[in-house]
Each structure stands twice: as structure tokens, then as C-alpha cells.
């Protein structure tokens with residue numbers, strides 16, 4: 001069964017606008033972060049970006065066919081400050097990666113790619129009554145982007161998620177788990193970031209995201225990244241060869257920033 005969209009030559013990012021016209025919009029993500037174009041904004045410093053996540057929660061991890069996604073039950077989560085005028089709740093987090101370690105992030109910095117990029121997706125629960133409604137509004141979602149670079153050691157917090165991946169190798173499989181997750185360890189120590197107005201980086205590419213991309217990467221080991229690449233984009237019932245259907249990459253290359261403002265907080 002052919003996918004409506006994906007990351008192969010036949011259905012990849014260059015074809016998305018044929019079925020998802022928003023993908024051709026002027027407020028698309030990701031972008032290349034040209035650091036020479038970033039402008040400092042004291043209002044970002046005055047209202048420090050702040051988050052609160054539970055240390056222990058039950059989560060659902062699912063193979064979407066485009067990667068893994070951890071659904072959080074965001075009642076006692078909160079993201080505020082920085083570029084945000086309201087309080088946002090965490091809906092889910094997921095990751096984008098490439099076939100080799102020299103590609104994989106969606107945002108790039110002065111043309112440099114990282115090996116992967118973690119996205120924590122929040123929705124404006126102060127203004128809107130559901131995630132679905134928020135995803136259709138220009139200030140509906142707030143996504144934290146965290147670059148991931150290869151390190152020698154495993155990332156202990158990510159390992160709690162990665163250990164569940166063998167249970168969701170095929171599209172549509174999911175696993176319920178209750179574990180302590182220190183979200184703080186999934187975010188860099190430095191709160192320095194770039195921010196701009198953008199979109200979902202996957203179809204339907206709604207232009208509903210206030211992006212906050214942290215300057216400091218976190219680390220992931222090569223072994224952990226290989227586990228990501230073992231996920232399959234097809235269901236267990238799809239009879240294919242063992243090496244076929246592997247999700248070796250799921251990133252969208254950068255789109256033009258155009259006349260959008262790119263602001264930064266911190267050097």
C-alpha cells in the first residue's frame with residue numbers, strides 16, 4: 001500500500017505540495033538558521049522560557065509509520081514565557097533523523113545539520129479547547145526543537161524510550177509504559193535559543209507553530225540512533241523483505257525563511 005506522503009524519492013518532501021498545498025506556503029518549517037540574521041530581543045530575556053513536566057507519568061509510544069511518537073497525557077505540564085504569550089501543554093514528543101550521522105536534523109545552523117532533532121510539541125490550552133483546534137491556529141502550537149549530536153555514551157533518559165522500540169517495529173504498533181522520565185535531561189542545560197514563526201514539518205504542514213530551537217545540542221549514541229533506523233514504515237501484515245521499509249530517514253530539508261523575523265535569546 002503506497003503512502004500518501006513519506007520520505008522516499010516517490011513521496012518525499014519535494015512532492016508534498018501536490019496533495020498538501022500548505023506545504024508550499026511562505027511560513028514553512030524547518031529553516032536554515034542563518035545566525036547572521038538573528039536579532040536579539042530583550043523581551044525574550046525579560047520573560048525567561050519556562051517549563052514544568054511530571055517526573056513520573058504513563059506514556060504511550062507508537063510507531064506512526066513516520067517515526068516513533070510518545071503521547072503524553074499533558075494535564076500537569078506547562079510551557080510559558082520566551083516567545084509565548086499564553087501557557088501551552090505538552091501533547092507529544094518525537095524525533096527526526098537521517099540515514100547517516102551527518103544528516104538528520106530538520107533545522108540547520110549556518111548550513112550545518114545535526115544527526116537528529118527532538119521535537120516536544122505543545123498546544124495553546126489557554127486560548128483553544130483542543131490540540132486539534134490549536135493545530136489550525138497561527139499561535140496554536142509551540143514546539144521545542146533540540147538538536148542531537150553523536151556522543152560516546154548512551155543518553156540514559158532516551159534509553160527509557162529506545163528500550164521500548166523493539167515492541168513497535170511496525171507501523172501502528174504501540175506500547176503503554178509508565179516510567180520516570182526526567183524531561184529536563186532531554187533538554188540542554190543552556191536556555192539559549194532561536195525563535196521564529198513556522199509550521200508543522202510534516203503534512204498537512206499547517207502554519208501553526210511558534211518554534212523555539214535550542215542552540216545547545218544534547219547527545220545520543222550511534223547505537224541508539226541505529227535503533228531509531230530499525231523502525232519500519234509498514235505494518236506487520238505487509239509482506240516485505242526484512243531490510244525493506246526501514247525508516248532510515250524522516251527529516252524535511254529546510255525551506256526559505258523569507259521575510260520572517262528570526263530572533264535569538266542568548267549568545
Ligand SMILES: CCCSc1c(F)c(F)c(S(=O)(=O)NC)c(F)c1F
Pocket residue numbers: 094119121135141143199200201202204
Ligand atoms: C496534526 C499534527 C499531528 S501531531 C504532530 C506531528 F505528528 C508531527 F510530526 C509534527 S512535526 O511537524 O513533525 N514536528 C514539529 C508536529 F508538529 C505535530 F504536532
Ligand SMILES: [Zn+2]
Pocket residue numbers: 094095096119201
Ligand atoms: Zn517533528
